[in-house]
Amino acid sequence: MKKTRKLHPGERLISWLLLLFSLFLFHQAYRISGFGGLSTPGIFPLFASGVMVACMLYLVCDNWRIARAGQEQKSRLETVLGKLLPLKIVLFTLMIVGYMLLLQPLGFLLCTFLFLVLSFLYLGRLGLVKAILIAAGAVGAIYAIFHYLFQVVLP
Template identity: 40%
Template sequence: MNEQRRLRPGEATFGYMLLIFSLFLLYNAFAISGFSSLSSPGVFPLVAASAMVVSALTIILKNRTAPQGEATTFSHRLRLFHSQILPLKPMVIYIAMVIGFMMVLEPFGFIPSALIFLFVSFWYLYAKGAVFALVLSIGSVAIVYALFRLVFKVVLPEMEWLDLEALGWEG
């Protein structure tokens, strides 16, 4: 266990965010049934949320005494956070791509959305050219579809806007 590790950029702020989140949960745990009885449904959530608040406070106190990071100004800390913890490239852009993929998953269906997502991912992350990315993404989707849909019988999102039965197609 290494308690004396130097704080990472944003770690102290993350501790405060966890405390706020814990307090929010504590408030909601209290709202379940208050202190009505010792066996009410809200008691255990209250205990768990209180444990979160206490541990978040302990973490904040420990962070204050731990060796601080190299940054001294707010802008420097922000720069370090963006370079070490949440870099725009590839982290933020890639998370945005994943969110985009999830949003089109139901309307477009699994095959087209996964194909586009994988193609863009391989192209962006691996940088070996569009043709390589295309071949790899087609191959990957084919294997995933064959294995999970055809062999394991897993239900995958179908293309909503091409739902022929919903459009009255009976053939």
């Protein structure tokens, strides 16, 4: 009995984006030296990106065939975004962006300490005291290693 495959939400979109990326890489590989012969510098990147394009074309056509066969119900944008970008990932990404923005004004040690405490509280579901102790230990270890062992001045 043949098992039929169902498409996951967003699978067709991702395969199309990867096909476009593969075509871009193929174009860039061609621009390295053109196709003057088998010993030119761009032949390996051209071959590798050509394999990528061929594989992605196969995948896009296969996904199209599965969707046309009616095995996939049309998924709404919320379903796709819910699968690809869960709220926990979006919020943690925003925390990383905040860390990057506050790194210069607050300095490395304080900003890293705050980021770790908030990360442990959010992701690890630790208590405040435990999160502070673990973050302080990690920042202390980072400081000791980089300042004394590598002799690097941290910002």
